[in-house]
Amino acid sequence: MTEFTPVASLFGGALIGLSAVLLMAFHGRIAGMTGILSGLLPPMSSDWTWRAAFVAGAIVAPILILGVSETAIGYDSPVPMPWVIASGLIVGGGVYFSSGCTSGHGVCGMARLSLRSLAATATFMVAAFLTVFVIRHLLGGF
Template sequence: MTEFTPFAGLAGGAMIGLSAVLAMLFFGRIAGISGILGGFFSLSASERTWRGGFLLGLIAAPLIYWAMMGEKPEITIPVPLLLVVLGGFLVGVGTILGGGCTSGHGVCGVARLSHRSVIATISFMATGIATVFVMRHLLGMW
């Protein structure tokens, strides 16, 4: 069971929202991780600069947390590595088929009232809920 942490969730959500607003304000871009990562390898040096900074921030955040709190965040993955790799592959395929990732559609697209993003968000949320229900309650896994 996951511990309920409303203040940490609120703070994290506010920071995600702020990063999305800043990416749109300063660069005119959607803060979708798949687009940021994909564009990092194929665009001009100026595009790589802000995209690299964004990606570096994603990597630095847990290190900053560790430095400030004096302890590493506990991360446990209660499934076999093969399932984690398979899940990552399927998310990548879904990102390509859906024309963007959960952060791009769910955070930025829904905020812009994009019909395509609302449908994509409903689709991946429903699929995630159904998958967890089947895995935990019908198959008794994890």
């Protein structure tokens, strides 16, 4: 069980949205983690510095929050490590071909009413719901 956190989730979601708006306003870029990371893999894109800075900021953020406040950041990875690694490979392959993930398609693309992003988001959400149902309720796993 995880606790239902509508207020914290809404607030956190709004911050994600704020970062998407700011990155578009200042850099003219979609705040999609897939696209940003892709440009950091060799051969790195020529504009790798802003990408690296964005990623670094995203990694440092929880460290700062834990350092300056009493806020707890919940974390639990209930899945065995081999499956975590397998899912990383699957997710990496998937988001490369779909050109985006939850942030790029689900937030930025949907917000600008992109039909591609709407189709992508509907597809990966349904696939995730089905996968969890199959693993937890048909196979009895994790």
